[in-house]
Amino acid sequence: MTTIDRALIDLNADLGEGFGHWRLTDDEALLSVVTSANVACGLHAGDAVTMRRVCEVAAERGVAIGAHVGYRDLAGFGRRAMDVPPDELAAETAYQIGALEVFARAAGSRVSYVKPHGALYNRAARDPEQAGAVVAGVVLTGMPLPVLGLPGSQLHEAAGAAGLPVVAEAFADRAYTPDGTLLPRGREGAVITDPELVVRRSVGIARDGRVTSAEGTTVAVRARSLCVHGDTPGATDLARHVRAGLAAAGIGLEPFAR
Template sequence: MPIDLNADVGESLGPRATGDDAAILRLVSSASVACGFHAGDASTARRTCLSAATSGVDVGAHVSYRDRAGFGRRFIDVDPGELVDEVIYQIGALQAMAAAAGTLVRYVKPHGALYNAIAHHRAQARAVAAAVRTVDPDLPILVLPGTVIEEEAREAGLRPVPEAFADRAYQPDGTLVPRSRPGAVITDPARVAARVVRLATTGTVEAVDGTTIHVPAQSVCVHGDTPGAVAVATAARAALDAAGVPVTGFR
């Protein structure tokens, strides 16, 4: 069974680099590009889209709360109507940069605190789904499986694509361990490699309490800004290749 391997990229600002996007893009099949609200800028977005297109990697809009200072990792109780407009704005901006780079935005992935909030926050989940549907109802949206946003995406006529995280710890209920807690981010390449193969071949992962949880993912994320991200992504891709798991976009 093929699996999509995605990474969050395009998070640099001018000459201040965040992660090695060029190296990451040689390893993944989908690239979630920052749209400027949590990170990135216009030139970075266009350059990243061009690199993705050159590498044959699908581009996604990595939408966020308007929170550059907090890197999009702080919950914001934004009005749902405003959130609809801000998500539309971000997708549209990246669509323009992708077009300038000779490619297209193929999917949407919420970032950070927004991603976690819409797993349970009904009003914000509905707002994000409405925004994606307004821009293009054919755009898939990456979601945490079994969550409110998955329900709202289906209700809006969208295609929710269940996603797993090779480099993040899971709680027994299938949600991610908050980054504020020790061990929330996994940086050991060998451990990430083993987890990604297990996710791709069995659809399961071990939670922090040792229990096995079912994560029916079609896409697995390795973060581009994690310490040692290139080594982690390299190990993950090599492990999938060695296990005979084809890595390909989900569209």
């Protein structure tokens, strides 16, 4: 297979996914490793204090800030299937982006992109109505923000139709199906925690544009950004291994958005 000329990739993680006294992600440590931070905006996780703190550290360390928008589902961490009317979803998407923008600007930065979370990410990848509602929410903010998501998804179709930039994302710590979608979390092997395997997959995606599916087939994955989930067990160590592995393979790390 022909190698893709790819000298740079972005490394992102989901951050700020706590609420009140509950802490899930090691934000301080991960912000020393990643180049982009998908910050929970208060509906699936996060709160005002957490959002402000993550934005301040991200700005200090030159990490791009992205709005990690989700369904209004604190109890289910935004990973439960929900049916939300499009006008409501659009308004709540805009609400989340706007809230994060306040804290990003106060920290001397700004919201640079949007990425849906969990159930919304998966639903918007295949459902044109929900994808359109997310994009309508971005448009409502008046900020032409890039939309980070699965290549070829309904979300990217809707974003492109609205004139928004689209950025293809791949996952270092999640298994793929043969058709290039993510293996559902309820399936065995859906989350990958072996550092050596995660690094091999990351380099394969960044350098060669391919990954091995859960069924052993080769899947084409062309991505500008690579995600390590902040709530994956050992996430910080995984991210450090990925960064080191990419560097050893001659692949540089740089945010796709500023």
